[in-house]
Amino acid sequence: MSAMGTEFSHLDDKGAARMVDVSAKDVSARTATATGFVRLSAECVGLLRAGDMPKGDALSVARIAGIMGAKRVPDLVPLCHPIALHGVTVELELRDDGVAITAVTRTADRTGVEMEALTSVSVAALALVDMVKAVDPAAVITDVRVEEKTGGKTGVWRR
Secondary structure (H helix, E strand, O other): OOOOOOOOOOEOOOOOEOOOOOOOOOOEEEEEEEEEEEEOOHHHHHHHHHOOOOOOOHHHHHHHHHHHHHOOHHHHOOOOOOOOOOEEEEEEEEEOOEEEEEEEEEEEEOOOOHHHHHHHHHHHHHHHHHHHOOOOOOOEEEEEEEEEEEOOOOOOEEO
């Protein structure tokens, strides 16, 4: 119990962390959209535009990394449920000051896919930084956040 008298869903009656039992929840179609940004130097953006990054196709590597990251969430975030992902899309938009990343995750399950979308964006951003760090060691990952979620008891939520 908290000071306000409400129970925390991820704590048992002794205060120990636990995975919430979602077995009684209805299965529903659920989606989540997350975004983030990798701020890059003008030189690095120029090399990405020209396809001349020393390590290769950084944007393709980041896209695949984002998809793979979404599939590994229960291994990375301790109390997340393993859910069947039915779709993951990762879009990378090259801009003058860096790369905008958008991930959309989809499932038909008993719990949402927000953590999968956030992890997808984060891992895509990390892979991009790894691919460009020799050219731009000052690259910055910023503004990773959920933009929208649909499905479940709460329905649609938008930032």
